[in-house]
Amino acid sequence: MRVLRQSMRGRVGAHDYPLEPEAAPAAFRGQVQLDPNRCRGDAACARVCPSGAITVEETSTGWIWQLDDSRCVFCGLCADACANRAVSLSNAFELAVRQPDDMVTRAEFIRNEETD
Amino acid sequence: MSTLHPLIPMLQSRQDEDASTLGQKFSDQVQRVLQRSMQIRHLDAGSCNGCDWEIQSLLCPAYDMQRLGLDIVASPRHADCLLVTGSVTRHLEIAAIRTWEAMPAPGIVIAVGACACGGGVLQGSYCTAGGVKNVLPVDISIPGCPPRPQALLHGLMLALDRIEQKLHHSNHEFRIGRSEA
Ligand code: SF4
Ligand code: SF4
Numbered sequence: 106m107r108v109l110r111q112s113m114r115g116r117v118g119a120h121d122y123p124l125e126p127e128a129a130p131a132a133f134r135g136q137v138q139l140d141p142n143r144c145r146g147d148a149a150c151a152r153v154c155p156s157g158a159i160t161v162e163e164t165s166t167g168w169i170w171q172l173d174d175s176r177c178v179f180c181g182l183c184a185d186a187c188a189n190r191a192v193s194l195s196n197a198f199e200l201a202v203r204q205p206d207d208m209v210t211r212a213e214f215i216r217n218e219e220t221d
Numbered sequence: 222m223s224t225l226h227p228l229i230p231m232l233q234s235r236q237d238e239d240a241s242t243l244g245q246k247f248s249d250q251v252q253r254v255l256q257r258s259m260q261i262r263h264l265d266a267g268s269c270n271g272c273d274w275e276i277q278s279l280l281c282p283a284y285d286m287q288r289l290g291l292d293i294v295a296s297p298r299h300a301d302c303l304l305v306t307g308s309v310t311r312h313l314e315i316a317a318i319r320t321w322e323a324m325p326a327p328g329i330v331i332a333v334g335a336c337a338c339g340g341g342v343l344q345g346s347y348c349t350a351g352g353v354k355n356v357l358p359v360d361i362s363i364p365g366c367p368p369r370p371q372a373l374l375h376g377l378m379l380a381l382d383r384i385e386q387k388l389h390h391s392n393h394e395f396r397i398g399r400s401e402a
Contacts, residue, residue, distance in 0.1 A: 122284070122371045129369065156335065156342040175339030175352070178366035201363040201376035203383065205354055208338065208364055 129196045134179045136197040137172055141212055143191035144170060150183035150192050159183055159192075167216040174200055174208035247378055251290035254385045255301065258290040259377070262300035262324070266317050267349060268307030271367040272334035276304060284370045291377060297323040302380050305357070308336035308343045309350040321357050327387035329360040331380055333373065338362040 121127065129135055137159070146168035148161035158177035162169045183192045202208055251259050263276055279286040280293060294300055297320045309317055321328065332353040335341035340351035350356050360383045363376035 122374055127371055129371075133369075156340075157344060173339060174364040175362060176335055176341055176344055177364065178335050178341055198365065198369050198372045199375040200365060200368070200372060201361055201379050203361060203379065205338070205359065205362055208362060 129198050131196075133196055133198070134181050134194045136174065136195050136200055137177060137179075137183060138193050138195045138197075139170060139172070139210075139212060140191045140193070141214070143189045144212070144214065145189055145191075146170070146214060146216070147188070149186045149188060153182045153186040155180060155182065164213075167214040170212045170214065172210040174210070175205060247381070248288075248290050250381055250385070254381060254388065258287075258292050259302070259381060259384070260292055260294045260300050261302055261304055261377070262297045262320070263293055263304045263306070264297075264317060264320050266305050266307040266313045266337070266353065267310035268334060268336055272306035272337070275367045275370055275373060276306070276333065278370050279373060284374070286374065286377075289374075297321075297328075298325065300324055300328065301384060302329045302331055302360075302377075303357075304331050304333050305337050305353045306333045308340050308346075309353055309356050311348050311350070314350055314356055317353070317356055327384065329380055329383050329387065330357045331361045331363065331376060332359045333363050333376070334368060335364055335366040338364050341366060 146161060146163075148168075151159045151161045154177075156176045156178050158173045160169075160171045160173075162171070179194065181194050184194050186192075200208070263273070265273055276293075278284055279291075286292070297303065303321065303324060305317065307313070321330065330353065332338045336343060336349075337353045339354075340346075340349065343349050344351055353359050354362075361376050361380050363372060365372050368376070
C-alpha cells in the first residue's frame, strides 16, 4: 500500500538497482546467518529445515554447522526454531556465485567443557 | 561459551563483488564485450513458476532490464546465456541438453533459484536430476526461492564477466569440447 501511494504521488521510474545499491525491505527474508557465539549445537534448525539446507554434525570435539545456500528456500523456520536465537535471516540477497561450492557456509565449533 | 575455531568463515564476507561499482559500467561492458545487447534465453526445467515470474518482472517497466542492454530472446540459437529455472525433471532433461547444444559458443548456463542450484526442497526426489549442475555445466548460480529481480541482475552481471572471460580465453579445444557436451 505504501508503495502504491508513493507511485501515485511521484513519477514512476525504474528501480535504480544496478546503478545504485538498493536495500531489501525490512521484512525481507534473505540469507541465513549464524551468530557463532550463541550456537550450542542442539541442531533444532537442522531438524525443522524443510530442504535440508542446514546440517549439524557432531564431532568428537564439538560440532560442525553447515548451511547450503543452494538448497535454502528462505522460509525462516530455522530462525523460529532456534531457542538460543543464534540463527537469523539477514537482508542479504546478492548471493550469486560462480562456484557451487561457494554457496556452502561451514562453521566448526569446539565444545568448551568448562562452561557448556 | 563455546570457543570459536580460528577457521570459521565470516558469514557476511562472501559478497565478493560490489554491485554498485559493477553496475555503473555495466552497459558499457555489454557493448564492449558483445558489441550488442546480451541475449538471454529462459528455460523452465520444472520450476514452480516463482522464479519465472521474477525473471518476467525484469522485463516490466519497474526493473526494465532492456535499458541495461539485456534482453530475453525466443530461441536458444540467438542466446548468449541460458537462464535455467527448476530442478530439471526427468522429462525435461533431454530438452535442457538439446537447448544447450543449440546455443552458439561460448554459451553460458545460469542456474536460477534454489531448485536449479541444488535441488531445493526437491533434492533427492526420484523424478528430478537434483539441480542443473547434474545435467549441464553451470557457470553462475543464483540462489533464492525465488531470487529477487535485483539478485537476478546481480547474477547477470557476473554472467557477463564470465562471457568476457570465455571469449578471451577460449581456445580451439574449448569449442570442440562444447559440441560434445
Ligand atoms: S530458511 Fe528455511 S530452508 Fe533456509 S535454512 Fe532456514 S529452515 Fe532451511
Ligand atoms: S527456487 Fe523456489 S521459486 Fe524457484 S522454482 Fe524452485 S520452488 Fe519455485
